[in-house]
Amino acid sequence: MLFRILKNSFLKRPKAVFLIFLSITMGAAVATAFLGIAGEVSHKMALELRSYGANILIEPSAAEGGGFLREEDLPKIKTVFWKYNITGFAPYLFGIAEFSSGGKRERGVVSGTWFAKQLEVPGEDVSTQGVKGIAPWWEVQGRWPEDADEAIIGAALAKRLNVASGGEVTALVKGRRQLFRIVGIVTTGGYEEEQLFAPLVTVQTLLLQTGKVSRVQVSALTVPMDDFGKKDPSTMSKDEYEKWYCTAYVTSVAKNVEEVMAGSRAKPVWQIASAEGALLNKLNSVMLLLTVLALGASATSVSTSLMASMAERSKEIALMKAVGADRFQISSIFIGETLIISVVGGIVGYFIGDQLAEVISRTVFNSTIASPLWLFPTAIISAFVVAIAGSIAPLRRALLVEPVKVLKG
Amino acid sequence: MAASIIETTGLTRSYGDICALKPLDLLVPEGEWLSVMGHSGSGKSTFMNLVGGLDRPTSGSLQVGGENLLALSEDGLARFRREFVGIIFQQHHLVPYLTAVENVMMAQYFHSVPDEAEARFALERVGLGHRLKNRPGELSGGEQQRVCIARAIINSPKLLLGDEPTGNLDHKSTIMVMELLKELRAEENFTVIMVTHNQEVAAWGDRTIYLDDGILVREERLVKTDEG
Known part of the structure; x- marks a missing residue:
């Protein structure tokens, strides 16, 4: 009815x-x-927010006392549990050099890095890693370096050395000399404008630090931090730790990366991570x-x-x-x-x-x-x-x- | 003498300052056909609504079929109406989108379980076996009133209330409806309270009470005849 x-x-x-x-x-x-x-x-x-910059920084662990990370460990970053969340990374090796161009001289930082390196990791797809991928806001007037003796130079340093794209800069480190052909002037709005960026292998040779890197910036997709994510993992129960480890918090991804980089300490870049969250x-x-x-x-x-x-x-x-x-x-x-x-x-x-x-x-x-x-x-x-x-x-x-x-x- | 099905003592109903029913003491024996007469505004519909559990008294006591209606909740009054009372309205009040048989079955549905065969039988008893599937708009006034009667008796009520049930009918239909009610009452032995302002309709009852301005002013016991 x-x-x-x-x-x-x-x-x-x-x-x-x-x-x-x-x-x-x-x-x-x-x-x-x-x-x-x-x-x-x-x-x-x-994904869009990854253009804010890297949200994880890997540095040598103070406990290890080495002062450097090993370049050979870098491919392992693409093998970790959260590998698909890691959208890119770039290693850096820093050193102090005496730059000279024309009649000008100045002490400054020379940075070796990967610009857009084709990385082959056994069992994984070939990927391109480097500054070009994780720092899309860098404006390069000219082009990115391709050869071992090519470099880009920060806009502020270039101005002081009075060097332009197409010019040359000589870097002198403890008697060792390297001539760089400047292929681009980089503007970032940050400290990078004071540095000269060259291929990692060239700078390693110049600094006599073959196979070593000072730090690695990692860009990873993460979930916003909640109260649970903010807990100290060392105080968690086994189940809690498992849940935390299997959630893409920036802290758990950092921990994941740290585990594969010998003698490293990975920490979130909080101003980026918290802003994204x-x-x-x-x-x-x-x-x-x-x-x-x-x-x-x-x-x-x-x-x-x-x-x-x-x-x-x-x-x-x-x-x-x-x-x-x-x-x-x-x-x-x-x-x-x-x-x-x-x-x-x-x-x-x-x-x-x-x-x-x-x-x-x-x-x-x-x-x-x-x-x-x-x-x-x-x-x-x-x-x-x-x-x-x-x-x-x-x-x-x-x-x-x-x-x-x-x-x- | 039969036991009383309705007992009222000092029963009143006021709407604000207006007293529609002044203290009323009345006994209605089981099986009686009581006609209630009076002018418009005399309190006869108010009385019927109170007895049928459609309205609540302002004061006094009201026992119907042993139930103290003042003590019942809203759902209690609903249960009382579906189990104890059948109501025939002057304006029929059929659900326009349901057929004749569905209108009858609706009362079954609220009472217990709809039974189409039983509903058909009820309509056949009121002479509408050929109009089962017609909607109210397709029926005459007299036919609609007979559907209303079938709906009122379908759950075998102890008390049948009629509020001017022939008020909208012509003379021929009036006689037909009254004859039908008389037959049904003889078969079912329910008590009838019939509110009317028509002396001829009132004469079909066993007793007539007259209300005026909410007061019972007179009552007459009528001599039954076959003509009503």
């Missing part, structure tokens, strides 16, 4: 039913789209807020439509009460109606939302996204939530209908 009442009620009031259906569908669609792209947006944004948290909060607002707007719309519908149906409600329907029976009819609409609205909303997420992803990130499986039940639940929230006020009004007043002859 309930089915007959519901079926006839739907058929009798197609416009009202359609309005409620539309509201629920839109709510479910927006929730699906926002939640669907929220995870993807975080991932894409994390805060931004991603805010982004997720905005997505969640938009979802809640969209669902709230849908629930309000459902409520308005149902309220109008209840006003039209007050005589019917009064009659049901007069022939003995109690509050539960009245509620089950009206909630039943709304829930049926919400199931259909949730299913339709899911498919619309899925397409909407696809369009947004393609427009904003120029890529497609794969809908996670949990999104379908989430869309249905969203539709239920909208339906129930939107039904509360109209149902209260329905339950307050007094047969005596409404059915008065």
Whole structure:
């Protein structure tokens, strides 16, 4: 009988039913789209944020007392548990040199590094590592060095030495001399503008530090730090440590890298990591807020439509009460109606939302996204939530209908 | 003498400053057909609504079928209405999107379990076996009223309330409806409270009480005839 009442009620009031259906569908669609792209947006944004610079710094461990890391350990960075989260790294070897160009002389820092090195690691895909990948904000007037005697020079140092792209700079270290052909002037806005950057192997030879590096900057995709991530791993239980280690916190990725670099200490670059974390948290909060607002707007719309519908149906409600329907029976009819609409609205909303997420992803990130499986039940639940929230006020009004007043002859 | 199905003592109903029903003491024996007459605003519908559990008294006591209606919650009153009372309205009040048989089944649904065969039988008893699948808009006033009667009796109520049940019917339909109620009452032996301003309709009952400005001013015991 309930089915007959519901079926006839739907058929009798197609416009009202359609309005409620539309509201629920839109709510479910927006929730699906926002939640669907929220995870993807975080991932894409994390990738974009890698242009902030490296977020992990590997230095020689003070306990080891060596003062240098081994270049031969570098490929191991691409073999660690979090290797797919590591988007790039660059080693540096620093030394003090006497630079001279033309008639000018100046003491300064010579940095050996990888600019864009093809790294082959057994069992892994070939990757390109170096400054060019992890520091995309570096502006090079000219080009990046390709040969062993080519170098780029920081803009401030170049100005003082009065050297331009195409010029030459001689670096003198303890009697050893290396002539560099300057192929680019680099502007970074930071301390790098005071240095000369040359291929790592050349600087190792100049400094007599073959196979050694002073530090490594690592750029890794990480998740925002939460309270658990901030805990000291040394105080964690075994299960906690496992959970921490298997979560891409910047601290756990740093720990992971540290384990493969002999005599190293890896630490997060907190100003980068925390800024990224805060931004991603805010982004997720905005997505969640938009979802809640969209669902709230849908629930309000459902409520308005149902309220109008209840006003039209007050005589019917009064009659049901007069022939003995109690509050539960009245509620089950009206909630039943709304829930049926919400199931259909949730299913339709899911498919619309899925397409909407696809369009947004393609427009904003120029890529497609794969809908996670949990999104379908989430869309249905969203539709239920909208339906129930939107039904509360109209149902209260329905339950307050007094047969005596409404059915008065 | 039969036991009382309705007992009221000092029963009143006020709406703000307006007293629609002044202290009323009344006994209605089981199986009686009581007609309630009076002008508009005399309190007769108020009385019927109180007895049917559709409204709550302001003061006094009201026992119907052994139930103290003042003590019942809202859902308790709903249960009382579906289990004990059948109501026939002047304006029929059928659900427009349900067929005749579905309107009857709706009362079954709220009472217990819908039984289409039983609902069909109830409609056949009121002479609407050929109109089962018609919606209210496709029925005449008299036919709608007969659906209303079928709905009122489907759960075998102990008390049948009629609020001007023939008020919107022509004379021929009125006689038809009253005859039907008489037959059903003879079969089911329910108590009837019939509110009317029509002397001829009131004469179908066993007793008539007259209300004026909320006060019971007179009562008459009627001599039964086959013509009503």
